[in-house]
Amino acid sequence: MNKLVRAGLVVVWMAVVLPGSLARAQGPWSRWYFGRQAGLYFGPDSVEHVPRSPLESSEACATISDSTGNLLFYSDGERVWNRLHQLVPRADTIGGHRSSTQGCVIVPAPRQRGRYLIYTLDGIEHLLANGLRLTEIEQTPDGRGRVVRKRVGINLTLPDTVYHPLSSYSQFTEKMALVRHANRQDYWLVTHLWQSETYVSVRVGQSLSDTATFVCTDAGMYHGGGAYGVNASGWLVASPDGRRLACAVGEAGTELLDFDPATGRVSNARRLNLPPVAAGLYAYGAAFSPDGNLLYLSYMSLTRPLSTLQYVVQYDVRLPAAQVGSSGIVVAAQENPLAALQLGNDGRIYVSVWTRTGLDRIEYPNVRGPLCLYRPQAWGLTPGSNGWLGLPLRPNDAPYATWLRAAADSVCAGEAATVRALNVPPLSTLDTLVWDFGDGTRARTTAATAQHSYPAPGRYQVRVQLRHVGLQAEATTWVTVRPAGACAPPQVLIPNxxxxxxxxxxxxxxxxxxxxxxxxxxxxxxxxxxxxxxxxxxxxxxxxxxxxxxxxxxxxxxxxxxxxxxxxxxxx
CATH class of the missing domain: 2.60.40 (Immunoglobulin-like)
Structure with a gap:
């Protein structure tokens, strides 16, 4: 049952706006701080190490940078650090819990340059007592930041005739997702009530007013119970287009739902079956592929014997509803607990592994089956740090770069230029690379390199398209062709x-x-x-x-x- 209400807020500044350009800019989500003093930076062309930070959080973590990728603030849901890696004054108790699955997220405040809003969720270890809370901080000229308002409870007051008053029902689960509104300006903050079947979508946008739109939807499975309240944990994620939600509900399993970015309504819940080999584990991490066609889920346990295999399973959400639930393919099986999954700015999915000194990675997440190439410990963390369970929460439409890249060398007219496709998955004879050399010539290969001779000097744009087991990707590069005879053996110069x-x-x-x-x-x-x-x-x-x-x-x-x-x- 859906209930759409214009409701007054105990907190009049709940609604926030995120400029449409924010999610299209790579900078704000390009830094991750998580786990035990761990972090990384998605640079323009590569992933880079960052120095260890003071953050030590088993799950909750969030980071915000400016539009060019410079660090501003990060949090574990309980405290906030600034770009100097110092605690922001008065931000040492903001009401969340470091063991809350998706316990915090940081977004820019509306129409207030330099101000940021931190939403937090409490953990089951604290009986979810603090619920959903909000802290506002602002950037200061010295980079240290200061708290404007702290630990304001988000109590959504709805009429009794519609649903029980949420003002007296502050127990939210540990899940939340930011989903871009259909107007491409606002967001929906989607979460779930504990011991209920109710999703709550909070309209995040327009202005800091005394009213905001909330949508409560009874859909899908009951979120309650589980050993030690484990069903309060697990990730809630949205597909890149915002039209699907996936929700991991601990021992209860996982459900796939439809979401309407225009209204905030949740509908059409269907359960995703656990592969027989993963029986007895609970659902935790979730991430959609960049194209939104595939869903990855992690199934884990921290209480079973260390020899217990734990899994990442891939589902095809393009299939008819009756078939999606049984479409799971195991793409990873390890003895270490496989926890949070998150799409990175480089278009690959990163996997946090309990106590490991590196992150696992799915190299080609748009590819169905094992050819997605799951690589254990693909990214080593800075020495002295390690991952735990969590990875930072990002909006569903945070940008990512295409994983396919191209490179070429300068040549003289009449010489063969070698053009290379980089980051190409393992190819078979059924795969094709289509090359457009920029001078009206095209070629097809099944190899990741091609050669072409240009008769005339100039600068040519080369385009390469990969067609790989139903996946398509494209990249471009430039070839500079100098006049014949103008080429000399290259002088190797490496800067000191x-x-x-x-x-x-x-x-x-x-x-x-x-x-x-x-x-x-x-x-x-x-x-x-x-x-x-x-x-x-x-x-x-x-x-x-x-x-x-x-x-x-x-x-x-x-x-x-x-x-x-x-x-x-x-x-x-």
Missing amino acids: VITPNGDARNDRFELRGLRAAEWRCRIFNRWGRPVFEVEAYQDDWRAAQQPAGVYYYHLTHRQDGRTIKGTVEVVR
């Missing part, structure tokens, strides 16, 4: 100093005279700790979030194993 100050001159560690993508690049600080590692380098290391000083690089050619070692000084 870079000055990443934003002036676009000597800002990055660039391998001049080498084909960077042919080299694996690892960079270490003076204590030997890795700060950057990538399989196919893209001339893009800018020492983001690293202090000035001397660093050591180790380059390994991906084909013949040649190595180049040296030092580079970062001057700021």
Whole structure:
């Protein structure tokens, strides 16, 4: 049953607006702080290590940056740290719980530049007593920040004739999702009441007024019970287009639902069957593929023997409703608890593994079945840190980069230019790469490289399209063709100093005279700790979030194993 109400708020500043450009900008969601002092940064072209932080949270975590990716604030639901990694004054007790599954999220305040709203949910360990709360903080010139208002309870008062007054029912579960409204400006904050079948969608947008729109929908399974209240845990996520929700409900399993971004209504619940091999585990993490066609769920347990296998299962949500529930394919099975799943800015899904020193990763999440390529410990965390259960909460339409990339080398007219498709999944004879060389010539290959000769000098845009087991992806690059005879053997120049100050001159560690993508690049600080590692380098290391000083690089050619070692000084 749906109930749509215009309701007064105990808190008159509940509704918030998120500018339409926010979710399209990569910066605000490009930094993650989570687990035990763990973190990472999604740079323009690669994922980078960040220094350890003081955050230690088993589950709840959220981070917000500015539009260019500079850190602003992060939280574990109980406390808030600033960009200097110091506690924001008076933000040491904001009402959430670090063991709440999706215990906090940070969003910019409406029409108030420099102000941010932190929504928190309490944990079952605290009997969910604090419910949904809101803290407002603002950025200060010194970067330390200050609290404007703190721990304001979000009590949604609805008429008795519609539903029991939510003002006397503050027990929300540990789940929440931010879903973009159909108007592309606002959001819905979707959560669920404890010991009920009721989803609550709060209209987040327009202005800080004394009214806001709430939609309560009875749909799907009952959220209550479970050993130690475990059914209050589990992830609630929305598909990238906002039209589907997936909700993990601990021992009760998982349900897939439809969502209307225009009205906030939830409907058409269907249960997703647990594969027989995963019997006895409970549903926890959930993430949709970038194209929204596939859903990944983790099934785990922290109380069973260490030898118990735990799973990530993939479902095809394109199938008819009667078939979706039984479409699960196991793509990962490990003895370590597999917990939160989250889509990264690079278009890959990251998986937190209890107490491990790295994150697992699904390399090609749009691909059905094992060819999605689940890689255990694909991203090593900064030494001294490790993941626990949680990963940061992001809006459903937070942007991501296409995983397919292309690279090419400059040549002289008449010479063969080699163009490469990067990050390509394992190919079979049924896969096709379609190349458009920018001069009216096209070609098809089943290999990740192609060659083409340009008769005339110029600059040509090359486009490559991958067609892989029903998946399509596209990337572009440029080929510079110099006049015949103007090419000389390249001089290899590897800088020993870079000055990443934003002036676009000597800002990055660039391998001049080498084909960077042919080299694996690892960079270490003076204590030997890795700060950057990538399989196919893209001339893009800018020492983001690293202090000035001397660093050591180790380059390994991906084909013949040649190595180049040296030092580079970062001057700021």
